Amino acid sequence: MSIYRIGIDVGGTNTDAVILDEELNVIAETKSPTTDDVSTGIYKALEAVIASSTIPPSEIKYAMLGTTHCTNAIVERKRLNSIGIIRLGAPATLAVKPLIGVPDDLRDILGKFVYIVRGGHEFDGREIMPLDEEELYNIANQLKDKVDSVAITSVFSPVSRDHEERAAAIMREVLGEDLPVSLSCEIGSVGLLERENATILNASVVNVAKTTIHGFVNALKEEGINARVFLGQNDGTLMSVEYALKYPILTVACGPTNSLRGASYLTGHSDAIVVDVGGTTTDVGVLVSSFPRESSLAVEIGGARTNFRMPDLVSVGLGGGTIIRIRDNGEFTIGPDSVGYQLTEKALVFGGDTLTATDVVVALGKADIGDPSKVQHLEHDVIVNVYKEMISMVEIAIDKMKTSADSVPVIVVGGGSILLPESLEGTSEVIQPNNHGVANAIGSAISQVSGQVERVFSLEELGREKTIELAKQMAISEAVTAGADKDTCEIVDIEDVPLAYLPGNATRVRVKAAGSLAQ
Template sequence: MTYRIGIDVGGTHTDAVILDGQNMLHAKTKVATTEDVGGGIQEAIRVLLAESGIQPAQIASAMLGTTHCTNAIVERTRLSKIGVIRIGAPATDAIPPYADWPQDLLEAVFAGSTIVHGGHEYTGQRLSRLDEEEIRRMGAQWRGKVKAVAVTSVFSPVDASDELRAKQLLQEELGAEVAISLSHEIGNIGLLERENATILNASLTEAAQQMVSGFQQSLSANGIENAHIYLSQNDGTLMTAEYARRFPVLTIASGPTNSVRGASFLCGIEDALVVDVGGTTTDIGVLTKGFPRESSLVAQIGGVRTNFRMPDLLSFGLGGGTRIRGLGAEPQVGPDSVGYRLSKEGLIFGGEVLTASDVAVAVGQAQIGDAQKVAHLPADDVQRVYQKMTVMVEEAIDRMKTSAEPVPAILVGGGSILLPDQLQGVSEVIRPENYEVANAIGVTIAQVSGQIDRIYANETRTREEILEDCQQLAIAEAVRAGALPETVKIVDIEEVPLAYLSGNAVRMRAKAVGELFPVAARAIRG
């Protein structure tokens, strides 16, 4: 029998599980996340193998959800120096690349940028001839100075030929070892936001390589040599390691979506709120047909506006390690946390820092650590703090709902033991078995997806032909990401007529989902 390992790296804990082909749970663990991340992953794998008795050679697949790339952007570290080419002169000269970027992030990635002639209208009509000579010149200029290049062409989701030609020219000048990110493969309609997403993707080249290589090393250190490796995307699905190297920006915000998918899987519920409480933050997402609801807002990543897909999540500073200050009339809850140091610094574990976990134990909500170490805290004061913690969650739930009607809420994450069994605005509080490792289960059972966003001018094609083309492109993208072709199906399609454009233009979005391998069962047991 073969097995698969799923790992989700959080700010406080690294959670891991082993499942078999029938989705039976054979082992689970939570270990402290280490500063180098890889150490925690390696230890989690060691514990799983030791507890389950499963041999390393029996592990056929390994899945990872991590904040590695998110942290690289937020912390301005491990980012690659890149060149940027925008194709669209003279029509797009008014606003240069990197407009409104935070200065420190700009300095971390900038190696040069240029705007060259070329590009298309939304109808596919050419704006101007592609300036191949300038692209070659910039490639020669950046030789030895950049790790990647980001290429964006005006309306490339309609006609990507200029971006593809630019990639060919740059590879001839720079060599195959320099990664080329193309905007039509990453972002949606909207030149500047799509360009920003492409620049971020290119800047994560080295971080992505470290992420994948570190995971491979952690597996090898435990004797797992031949497992297929996958990483989670921010829509709750998976991609191959090679796909992740090409599109590392898709891993951003993938952690909370793993919890949302895991919660749905554990409960067999496809429409609900999911409240994921970790050691540092609480993340609230919305399940829609078993997948996280996508945000309709412009995504801000590290202070940069982008327009690629992002889950609709609300995160705030409340977790098991959240610091509590000022017991009394005006207590302060967070937003900072002791994180993975909770087991050393929290009062209930013999430390000296008052945390949310200490308060939950003091009021009798949770049974962890040594309750005697918080018995001296004034009952009225800790009750006041606990009430404030509960109200924070209830207000956040209210913000995520689309109506005033109560909805079911699934509580997952190790920190969910802090929350009561009744919440305002919630029809039912659900605590599934294995709730504390829902994120790791979510990444282990995830499917593979492909998504397409295109504008079509349907003067020459019928609506049925456009629908078929968009769906086939989405299916092909899912297969490229690692899905078995025979399992892929369209799960969502959106058609938006663009009345403000001539030519009967329409915007089409399609999402296809498939399996990594045949699945015989869809419910966790064990």
């Protein structure tokens, strides 16, 4: 009996689905408009891709989902958990309250139960103050029946996580073992405020993730599929359901990373720039050893400043559904708004009344979609100028992502890639692989499972070699916990930065391991 896998990726415009065989060949693919509630679009794509294949549903053993549910919840301020926010750091951190760098409207939703408790550590691992356990018990009793998750952040917990773990144990003792507790030492890197925000956001989307995952599992069962389910995370790898429920924030920005991984797989290129053109935006990212290059900057999610790992991307407001506005004098604007998943209703070539980027390429004869006669009235010279500006937007984004002036290979994927020509300024070649329109779903389906560790170690204890080896084993252990086969795990990225301002020959070590799905 063959073993197949299904990959689904939810975009702003389309929800894509593919079925791959054991050799990772594409057996079936489909695009379905993303729906307002997102879930309906997933179910429709699932039904369509199964219907278009002749594979018995019982032979599909793995199902991978790349979803925007958690991102949307934060951006739209909807369906967020009621959370308790606890910072362990008094009296050292009283000057700056939690939720700094978070927009007012989001702070109003999340900041109803905020506490700063005595505790935390210095940068060298010494206690600032002993942990105030009595106060934590009082807080836990105050939070009873008022919150459905808790975010705990301690000063320098990447150096010492003892206080966070003890605080979590107290919360669960009073509020129940099933209470989701997010610990900052497991989510963000060094830097209190951004790490705290990332932890708070993680706690806020636990219920959204739970609803999404259970809905996906039920949809699979309705189709007769009893598969192991994995979710895409934003470093281009997968995580198990249990891991995703604990760290749902890691699904943020998994769509573009799935496209990068899919582009690498479809072309065989491990190092290139990838341009993913959707219906709403064009995302430009960089492949390094077949994985997305990681951003070294603090990243904003829904306006909140965070510091957990995110792909290094430039997003441009240009996609197949981008609205073009032309004035009487020939001046024009491109986006940034889009008709999104309503492209087939609103674009001129489909009988609608809105001029979109898709209409522009059809009018210039660069694509054959819809009814070209409906865009014949457009003034040719103006449309040519609009198209030149569209291409320029993408070329500037590519230039921003390059680390040298040399020409580089560019892989173009996504349903909106018909917008782009066969050559672009600053590129050595433009590659558009087969199945490019569903590269994101393919990236979701072919991904490995990873684990990452980022901690500050004192090299005086073990020495550099043994410390690095310990970090590698911890990363492999994380990958196995997330669903990887231990025998296939290998280290895919390692970085150690000496911290000159810390005693004890301290070094920040970041190690990432990845492996194939455990059978």
